[in-house]
Amino acid sequence: MAAFTELVFSGVQPTGNLHLGNYLGAIKRFVEMQERDAQCLYCVVDLHAITLWQDPQALKGQIREVTAAFLAAGIDPKRSIVFNQSQVPQHAELAWIFNCVARLGWLNRMTQFKDKAGKDRENASIGLYDYPVLMAADILAYRATHVPVGEDQKQHLELTRDIAQKFNNDFAGSILAHGHGEQFFPLTEPLIGGPAARVMSLRDGTKKMSKSDPSEYSRINLTDDADAIAQKVRKAKTDPEPLPSEAAGLAGRPEADNLVGIFAALRGITRDEVLKDFGGAQFSSFKPALVDLAVEMLAPIGAEMKRLVADPAYIDTVLADGAERAGAIAAPTLDAVKDIVGFVRRGPALKAV
Structure with missing residues (x-):
C-alpha cells in the first residue's frame, strides 16, 4: 500500500432518495479529496441506517444505490476504498470497547439524538442513542486523520476526539508497553464543508433540503432526469428583488442565498464570483443559467446511477x-486495541508485555 500523509474517512447512510444536498454536501467533496495525498475510505454506513427500522429488501437496494451514486459522481474504487460498514466487523466490535470508554454524560449532550428521537425518547432504540459511539469506531478503526463533516456532525466528531483522548489516557501505560508511542488513536481533525455544504429546500430557504419533505419540488434527486431537474429549478421559490452585486447582500434573503449557493457549488466558485456575472439581474435571467448548469452537472450522474x-x-x-x-486496515487496529485493553486473542500478540 502506498504511503499517504493523511487518511480520510467518511460515510453516507443508505436511507434512499439521495438528493442535491447529499451531492454538494458530501459526495462531490469525496471526489475532490481523491486528489489529496490521502488514503480515502468511503463507507455506506448500513449499521447506522438500522438505528431506525428499515425494510430489509429496500435496504439492500439503498446500499447499492448509494454505492452507485459514489461511482457515478466520480469516486474511483481503485484509488479510494468503497465499502459497506456491515462487511467489516471491526466497526461493531470496536464500538463495544468504546462504549466502555465513553461516558453517559457525553451522550446525554448529543443534540442530534434529541432531534431524531423527538418527544417519545423512551421508545427510541439504544442504537439511535449510541450512534455517535459507533461513528467514533468507524473513524478510529482506521485511525483516520481527517473527516469531512457538516454542521450537524461536528458535535459527533468532537465526541470521537474525546473518546480517542480518554482511551489514550486510560491505557497510557499499556500503549507504551506495546510499543505504540504515547498516543495510539489520533485526535481526528474535521474538514469543514464549503459554502454550499448546507443546501436548503427549493420551496423554503429556511429549511434544509430533505428526502422526508412531502413536496418533490423541494429537492433535486440524484436520479432525476434533465427534464425533472429543469422543472424543479424553474419552480424554485424566489423573491421579487434583483440579485445583489455581492454576497453580503444575500443576508435576509434565504431563497436567493440558496440558489446562488447552489450555482456557486456546482460551478466550484464563490457566491461573490457568481454575483459578478448576475448582480442586478432578475431571477428570470438567473434561473435559466442555473437550469443549464444543474442539468449539465447532474443529469449524467443520474443516468450513470441508473445504469x-x-x-x-x-x-x-x-x-x-x-x-x-x-478490513486489512481495521483488523490490525482492533488487534492492537485488544492487546492494549488486556484481552487474550488468537495468534501471537503484537508485542508481548
Whole structure:
C-alpha cells in the first residue's frame, strides 16, 4: 500500500432518495479529496441506517444505490476504498470497547439524538442513542486523520476526539508497553464543508433540503432526469428583488442565498464570483443559467446511477473488494486495541508485555 500523509474517512447512510444536498454536501467533496495525498475510505454506513427500522429488501437496494451514486459522481474504487460498514466487523466490535470508554454524560449532550428521537425518547432504540459511539469506531478503526463533516456532525466528531483522548489516557501505560508511542488513536481533525455544504429546500430557504419533505419540488434527486431537474429549478421559490452585486447582500434573503449557493457549488466558485456575472439581474435571467448548469452537472450522474443499479453484481463486487481492503486496515487496529485493553486473542500478540 502506498504511503499517504493523511487518511480520510467518511460515510453516507443508505436511507434512499439521495438528493442535491447529499451531492454538494458530501459526495462531490469525496471526489475532490481523491486528489489529496490521502488514503480515502468511503463507507455506506448500513449499521447506522438500522438505528431506525428499515425494510430489509429496500435496504439492500439503498446500499447499492448509494454505492452507485459514489461511482457515478466520480469516486474511483481503485484509488479510494468503497465499502459497506456491515462487511467489516471491526466497526461493531470496536464500538463495544468504546462504549466502555465513553461516558453517559457525553451522550446525554448529543443534540442530534434529541432531534431524531423527538418527544417519545423512551421508545427510541439504544442504537439511535449510541450512534455517535459507533461513528467514533468507524473513524478510529482506521485511525483516520481527517473527516469531512457538516454542521450537524461536528458535535459527533468532537465526541470521537474525546473518546480517542480518554482511551489514550486510560491505557497510557499499556500503549507504551506495546510499543505504540504515547498516543495510539489520533485526535481526528474535521474538514469543514464549503459554502454550499448546507443546501436548503427549493420551496423554503429556511429549511434544509430533505428526502422526508412531502413536496418533490423541494429537492433535486440524484436520479432525476434533465427534464425533472429543469422543472424543479424553474419552480424554485424566489423573491421579487434583483440579485445583489455581492454576497453580503444575500443576508435576509434565504431563497436567493440558496440558489446562488447552489450555482456557486456546482460551478466550484464563490457566491461573490457568481454575483459578478448576475448582480442586478432578475431571477428570470438567473434561473435559466442555473437550469443549464444543474442539468449539465447532474443529469449524467443520474443516468450513470441508473445504469449501475441495473448491474447489482458489479456493485456487490466493488463493495466486497472495498471491504477486504478496509478490513486489512481495521483488523490490525482492533488487534492492537485488544492487546492494549488486556484481552487474550488468537495468534501471537503484537508485542508481548
